[in-house]
Amino acid sequence: MSVDKLSPSGQGAEVVTPSPGARSPDFSYAFQPIVDTIAREVFSYEALIRGPVGESAWSVLGGVPSTQRYLFDRDSRVAAIVLAAKLGVTCHLNLNFLPQGLYLCADSVSAALEAAARSGLRLERIILEVTEGEVIDDQANFSARLNEFRSQGLGVAIDDFGAGYAGLNLLADFQPDQIKIDMTLVRGIERHGPRQAIVRAVIQACADLGVDVIAEGVETLAEYLWLSDQGVRLFQGYLFARPGFECLPPVHYPGNA
DSSP states (O other): OOHHHHSOOOSOOOOOOOOTTOOOOOOEEEEEEEEETTTTEEEEEEEEEEOTTSOOHHHHHTTSOGGGHHHHHHHHHHHHHHHHHHHTOOSEEEEEEOTTHHHHSTTTTHHHHHHHHHHTOOGGGEEEEEETTSOOSOHHHHHHHHHHHHTTTOEEEEEEETSSSSHHHHHHHHOOSEEEEOHHHHTTGGGOHHHHHHHHHHHHHHHHHTOEEEEESOOSHHHHHHHHHTTOOEEESTTTOOOEETSOOOOOOOTTO
């Protein structure tokens, strides 16, 4: 794998450097399965940042100096890939990604791709999750630069779809490989008509665009059954598996899943 081939060609990206004495907190990762309930197999694992003994993501991210934010984002993604390879992940791997890092940290993406190559993880197994609420000032430029990596096989997902203001614009302008329907839309959907109408429309739009739909935060059998009846086959949530700290947790397929 050629690093030069995978590097974006955009000009003018400013490399972020840490302030003298700035130190990021120690961290590790938990992994939560995204399951394909038709194939009855793990489609992907999402890497979720944790403290060194399993502390919450907020306790870690809250200790990152502002000057280190995008460098930490880059380095933590590399660490997730290394740990996933050590644990024997052979399916997809979903990694969180701060879009502004594409401009503010020159090797924000290529460092992860290099780590994947060293660890023996195929590039087409790596999926970057862009949180809908993260502000992207220039979506056209962002899309063009990230598409350079996508042309090499890298996947992109919109996380928390439906929780922010930019989801439909991103879906229209960018066409990701996946969207993850936010848990606020999923919660109790089997008895909430307005949410059902919205989610049906999203599922149909994604089907027309060739975008995979993942229902995240699924906790009850009723939520799963309603979404499954609408054609969703990819699920993530406590109903199937809780995150496993530094391990790949067992998966429970409920009912007729």
